[in-house]
Amino acid sequence: MNREEILAATATELSQKIRAGETTVKEAAEAVLYVIEEKEETLHCYVTIDKEKLMAGAEAVQKKIDAGELSGPLAGVPFALKDNICTKGMRTTCSSRILENFIPAYSAQAVENLEKAGAVIIGKTNMDEFAMGSTTETSAFGVTRNPRNLLHVPGGSSGGSAAAVAAGECFAALGSDTGGSIRQPASYCGVVGMKPTYGTVSRYGLVAYGSSLDQIGPITKDVRDCAAVLYAIASHDQKDSTSMKRDCRFMDALKKDVKGMKIGIPQDYFGDGLDPEVKKAVLDAAGMLKENGAVVETFDLSLVQYAIPAYYTIAAAEASSNLERFDGIKYGYRTKEFEGLHNMYKKTRSEGFGAEVKRRIMLGSFVLSSGYYDAYYLKALKVKTLIKKAFDEAFERYDLILGPVAPTTAPRLGESLADPLKMYLGDIYTIAVNLAGLPAISVPCGFDGKGLPIGLQLIGNCFEENKILRAAYTYEQAAGQKGR
Amino acid sequence: MAKQYETVIGLEVHVELATRTKIFCGCSTAFGGAPNTHTCPVCTGMPGSLPVLNKQVVEYAVAVGLAANCEITRNCKFDRKNYFYPDNPQNYQISQLYLPICRDGWVGIETQAGKKKVRIHEIHMEEDAGKLIHDEWEDCSLVDYNRSGVPLIEIVSEPDMRSAEEVIAYLEKLRLLIQYLGASDCKLQEGSMRADVNLSVREAGSGRLGVRTEMKNLNSFKAIARAIEGERQRQIELLEEGKPVTQETRRWDDNKEYSYAMRSKEDAQDYRYFPDPDLAPVHISEAWLQQIREKQPEFRDEKMARYKEEFNIPDYDIEILTSSKHLADLFEATSALCGQPKKVSNWLMVETLRLLKEKDMEPEEIRFSPENLASLIGLTERKVINGSVAKEVFEVLFEKDIDPEKYVEEKGLKTERDEGALKKSIEEIVEANPQSVEDYKNGKEKAIGFLVGQTMKAMKGKADPAQINTILREFLK
Numbered sequence: 001m002n003r004e005e006i007l008a009a010t011a012t013e014l015s016q017k018i019r020a021g022e023t024t025v026k027e028a029a030e031a032v033l034y035v036i037e038e039k040e041e042t043l044h045c046y047v048t049i050d051k052e053k054l055m056a057g058a059e060a061v062q063k064k065i066d067a068g069e070l071s072g073p074l075a076g077v078p079f080a081l082k083d084n085i086c087t088k089g090m091r092t093t094c095s096s097r098i099l100e101n102f103i104p105a106y107s108a109q110a111v112e113n114l115e116k117a118g119a120v121i122i123g124k125t126n127m128d129e130f131a132m133g134s135t136t137e138t139s140a141f142g143v144t145r146n147p148r149n150l151l152h153v154p155g156g157s158s159g160g161s162a163a164a165v166a167a168g169e170c171f172a173a174l175g176s177d178t179g180g181s182i183r184q185p186a187s188y189c190g191v192v193g194m195k196p197t198y199g200t201v202s203r204y205g206l207v208a209y210g211s212s213l214d215q216i217g218p219i220t221k222d223v224r225d226c227a228a229v230l231y232a233i234a235s236h237d238q239k240d241s242t243s244m245k246r247d248c249r250f251m252d253a254l255k256k257d258v259k260g261m262k263i264g265i266p267q268d269y270f271g272d273g274l275d276p277e278v279k280k281a282v283l284d285a286a287g288m289l290k291e292n293g294a295v296v297e298t299f300d301l302s303l304v305q306y307a308i309p310a311y312y313t314i315a316a317a318e319a320s321s322n323l324e325r326f327d328g329i330k331y332g333y334r335t336k337e338f339e340g341l342h343n344m345y346k347k348t349r350s351e352g353f354g355a356e357v358k359r360r361i362m363l364g365s366f367v368l369s370s371g372y373y374d375a376y377y378l379k380a381l382k383v384k385t386l387i388k389k390a391f392d393e394a395f396e397r398y399d400l401i402l403g404p405v406a407p408t409t410a411p412r413l414g415e416s417l418a419d420p421l422k423m424y425l426g427d428i429y430t431i432a433v434n435l436a437g438l439p440a441i442s443v444p445c446g447f448d449g450k451g452l453p454i455g456l457q458l459i460g461n462c463f464e465e466n467k468i469l470r471a472a473y474t475y476e477q478a479a480g481q482k483g484r
Numbered sequence: 485m486a487k488q489y490e491t492v493i494g495l496e497v498h499v500e501l502a503t504r505t506k507i508f509c510g511c512s513t514a515f516g517g518a519p520n521t522h523t524c525p526v527c528t529g530m531p532g533s534l535p536v537l538n539k540q541v542v543e544y545a546v547a548v549g550l551a552a553n554c555e556i557t558r559n560c561k562f563d564r565k566n567y568f569y570p571d572n573p574q575n576y577q578i579s580q581l582y583l584p585i586c587r588d589g590w591v592g593i594e595t596q597a598g599k600k601k602v603r604i605h606e607i608h609m610e611e612d613a614g615k616l617i618h619d620e621w622e623d624c625s626l627v628d629y630n631r632s633g634v635p636l637i638e639i640v641s642e643p644d645m646r647s648a649e650e651v652i653a654y655l656e657k658l659r660l661l662i663q664y665l666g667a668s669d670c671k672l673q674e675g676s677m678r679a680d681v682n683l684s685v686r687e688a689g690s691g692r693l694g695v696r697t698e699m700k701n702l703n704s705f706k707a708i709a710r711a712i713e714g715e716r717q718r719q720i721e722l723l724e725e726g727k728p729v730t731q732e733t734r735r736w737d738d739n740k741e742y743s744y745a746m747r748s749k750e751d752a753q754d755y756r757y758f759p760d761p762d763l764a765p766v767h768i769s770e771a772w773l774q775q776i777r778e779k780q781p782e783f784r785d786e787k788m789a790r791y792k793e794e795f796n797i798p799d800y801d802i803e804i805l806t807s808s809k810h811l812a813d814l815f816e817a818t819s820a821l822c823g824q825p826k827k828v829s830n831w832l833m834v835e836t837l838r839l840l841k842e843k844d845m846e847p848e849e850i851r852f853s854p855e856n857l858a859s860l861i862g863l864t865e866r867k868v869i870n871g872s873v874a875k876e877v878f879e880v881l882f883e884k885d886i887d888p889e890k891y892v893e894e895k896g897l898k899t900e901r902d903e904g905a906l907k908k909s910i911e912e913i914v915e916a917n918p919q920s921v922e923d924y925k926n927g928k929e930k931a932i933g934f935l936v937g938q939t940m941k942a943m944k945g946k947a948d949p950a951q952i953n954t955i956l957r958e959f960l961k
Contacts, residue, residue: 205532212761324575368756
């Protein structure tokens, strides 16, 4: 295979060719490095790239493949990891000054699972600082550009991972999704991204943002890759008390068949604020599923309007506590000059965290403070319960819920941060899924007039990733190259 | 007439549980490792690490709760208590606020004022913090996370105690319950049991509670008693002067016998408690609860009653022996081996307690085994060694838990029974002490004692004084 052929392959195609001896892990790694050499300076998908480790990993994995010890669908595939997923011996910064030089002593369980499946790690991708943001612009290490249009953001917070997959700077990547952070950048960059059911992928080694909402998930070139990556990273992990024992045969879902599948379209997802081009593309996708035998109807999901305030209350509350450990004592950044402990804390955190992180720490501290706890935090938990109930009722009638991922396509660089509230509202279609712990995917479903990708979101009931994957695969097959 | 005041006291008692591993990770809880050697990403608050609950902690907490007549919360939760301090690696402590594991219990105490129940408000589980060490040379502080994540329970009483005597009785009671359960060794000095005293005073007969202070840093029962008296006096003086008592936390300095204000309620921190999203609620099923119930040991009151039935030993002995689980276990095991409960009790009550006191040790620190004590008792019963040799051997046994049979053999401590050898020694003594012999013959009974003593000395103590006495009298006839 020549370089172009290698780079055109999906992750599972590449692995198959490597295992068939048509190319090697080294050639795949070199191809990726070639693209990185060409595009990275412009795109800035990565915070850290470790070429030596990649080439050493490629050699080791090749040996195992040659010895017949590795035969899985991802053996030999070069991967990128979002920089909030711990990697032993490799810097993990969360795109924050405060962890700029932090090198973990252990790898996240998802990374160990991926390495066991024969993946080789290229490096760590850029993100919104501590996954707080929707554009990757809150990174302390500079913005990432959308490979489809360099004037636009890649989305966020897993913007570096989505851009790297879209640009060919890796074959697949891991992201994390707390309120849409996998699906939205996947949508903006025209790739596939999935947030699994809460508890499917161990959070051990994922630097926590909103612990009750965070999930690691795949960002890939197509639906098959998505299923393969999810299969590789999912595991019941004793080290994560919220991890679940469950059926993980996701590859079995890859059938082009949605006959009789009941798909509900929430009316509330198509109201004001939805870009008409996005609306059309998503409804066209629904039409295509209908042509393939799905039963599609609209319904009232309700409560969507409450999802954003509930989410920002819960996520910020958990974040305010989760980020307390970054204090300059044990690891990470410490201010240079200080007088006494209190002053050291204050200066370290003032200098180490960016504006958006500080905003959420303050918001979270406020909603947990005595006298406000009941009015904000407890009320948000009640809303969370009601939202879950609304989804439960919907899933009594439908196999899947279909809608847009985001109200618009990727905004221009610099447009979003000036108005954080507007940025928060952009999460309207993704957030409820995290509050309810549900699985959901973003699949490319066309482009707007400016050539920016649009994502179709399919939401399933808990543990029903396979329905989502089957419908997404069916759509992808039916739409041909239209999506990508 | 001067006003009469009543002291109202409630206690918050922290107890370090005797689990092998920490509450949220697999690190050892063993004392005394080199700094930061019993640590992992979880108990040092590394990014991305997650807590996993140690089930043994739940079992101990439930067992203590059952022993203290508590309601067990069948679905309890952990909450985060947020505050910044370097000994707390996550800057939040995982504790329980909203749904503690045990509630609404009581323990009975008995003092000179009579019997009463001290109600328990709640018992909750939490993690211990690390230790800060100030380095004087470098003028910096270092932190050791070996203790970080060691499991604790906090037992919060209602304000039911009225005197230091009641407080001590309550603490003794808790300590015994917990030691009997094996849930902790409860050593105040070493910090495995810590008590904070909440105290207020009010005019006798008043139904309203006064403003209370909380006192910390109480490392012994004596310190607690002194601190209570000191704080009571301080508050009464304030009230007598018409000044208000401030609600605050105070630190007791036992050397100066005075407490210092640490922080007042006004600058109390807002801990921003909320349920820890990393830990699922703990469900305690009926079956699990039953299992724990069935494992509950015989507590002291039951044990005392049984001893009265089973063993012919004085009530005082029973009280002392059962005041420590270890002592009681040692007593029963040794008695079962040698069949001489009275003798066993004597060894424990007299020699053992004497040595404990001399070496400033707790009964829990006794190292010798029931087998070796039983063997020593056997040696004296069979008159292989005499009483004073037995005491010497016991001191070694207490120190090193030696096998007495072997030791006596090796050191040649057996009592000399051979009449020939004894007679020879007596002849020499009689010859050397004509005056005493004379005295004896003149009817001075005391003189025979002196001669026996001299013979024992000549035999280096390895003889039977009674036997010498008999032979001597025969010889002087």
